Amino acid sequence: MQPKLKDVAKLAGVSVATVSRVINDRGYLSSGTKEKVYQAMRQLNYSPNSAARALRGKTFKLIGLIFASVENPLIAEAVQKIENQLFEGGYKAIICNSLDNPAKEQQYLKMLMANQVDGIITGSHNEGLKEYKMSGLPIVSYDRYFPSPIPTVSCDNAAGGKLAANTLMDKGSEKLMLISGSLEKIPRNADRVTGFNQAVEAVGQKSTTVRLRFNDTPGIKRAMIRQQLSAYQPDGVFCTDDQTALLCLQEAKSLGMKVPDDLQVIGFDGSQYVQQYHPELSTIVQPIDDIVDLLVRILFNRLEQNDDQLLDRYVLPVSLLQRGSLRK
Structure with missing residues (x-):
């Protein structure tokens, strides 16, 4: 309390x-x-x-939403859906964009507590902020692992990595490349990488890995991706997020590589934005509607103190959306 x-x-x-x-x-x-x-x-x-x-003696029925960056299409979609569900449940949302800055996230937490929000849904990446433990608030996490008693809802990131690897190999790719975002800042990427590598090693194949930093600009990411595509000449690439996968497709095209004949590419997330505006990209799709529904449902249960049966982690299945960047 x-x-x-x-x-x-x-x-x-x-x-x-x-x-x-x-x-x-x-x-x-x-x-x-x-x-x-x-x-x-x-x-x-x-x-x-x-x-x-x-x-x-007033109550405003407020919920704080803390996310690393609402510029990410999937996060923007999730925040919008969460806000809608909260509103339908009689709550208003205060949206905080932490930009992966621990000091900024800390100040937002203090601000939310000052305004006596009733609960928090967090999808940021900064670990160890004492304010989460000290707030006494019902908190639910999206794709960020906290120690109990804060439950986490996520998609099956490891299974998604395995699905990407097996799909590329089943469709004939032999020289694989994994392009990953930060493993330190974004733990879910580590699960996607682990799943991918386990599937590749299970059949005796190998892959090369390109690591990008969280705060790299798109220009820096483009340069790194272009250099690695030129040097390694892969015929199958898995990117741990769709934005990086789109950069990969653009750089492959600029190098004269034909997709999907010369190079197959799979991303991860499957936001509505990507599905509607980038039909060239195949991707592992998170069940964002189910994730949002579960996040809000768990939070409401905690607000009503009906959380005796809650689990520490809820993991939902992913699916493959096959489109132009994969061979038929």
């Missing part, structure tokens, strides 16, 4: 009225009394802004 005004008062050894006077800077109070209240607030991670709301 979130700390309340009376919790601060008890820890500081003063009355609730005194805590309120300190927060609102009303009347004379000794510096010692003020310091005791401030110390108790810091220890409990209690935000002054929440006090006014608590005193008014």
Whole structure:
């Protein structure tokens, strides 16, 4: 549970009225009394802004959404669907775009607690922020692994990697390349890489790996992809996200490689944007509707304190969308 005004008062050894006077800077109070209240607030991670709301006895039914980057088409789609479902359930959303910045995410967490949100859905990548543990809020994670009691909902990333590898090999690719985003910043990429490599090793084949950093610009990614395509000359490529896969297709075309005859390419995510505007790309599709439905359902259960039967992790199946970048 979130700390309340009376919790601060008890820890500081003063009355609730005194805590309120300190927060609102009303009347004379000794510096010692003020310091005791401030110390108790810091220890409990209690935000002054929440006090006014608590005193008014109002509830705004707010949910915080923290994601690394809503520029990603799949994340933008997920956030929109989550916001819609929350609204239908009587809640409003505060959307926070952390841009993979731990300090920014930390400030957003403090802001959400200050506004006394009722819960949080997070899909960011920064680990170890103490505010998650100290918030006392119901929290659900999308594709980010927290220790219990924060449940995680994700697609089967490892199975998706295996599906990509087996598809490429079944369709005749022998010289495979894996182009991966950050493994340190985005743990799901590690699962996709592991699944892909396990499938390749199971049949005695080998692949080469290209690692891209999370904050590489599209221009840097293009240059690295172009250099590796030229040097290695693969006939099958799996990219751990669709945006990278689209860059790969563009660079392959600029090098004169024919897709899918010379090179087959598979991405991962399968957002509606990619499906509608890039029919040239084959991809592993996340079941985003089911993921969003489960995220919101679990959060509502936690809000109602009906979370005794919740699991630590929920893993949903993926599927292959075969289109122009794969041979028939």
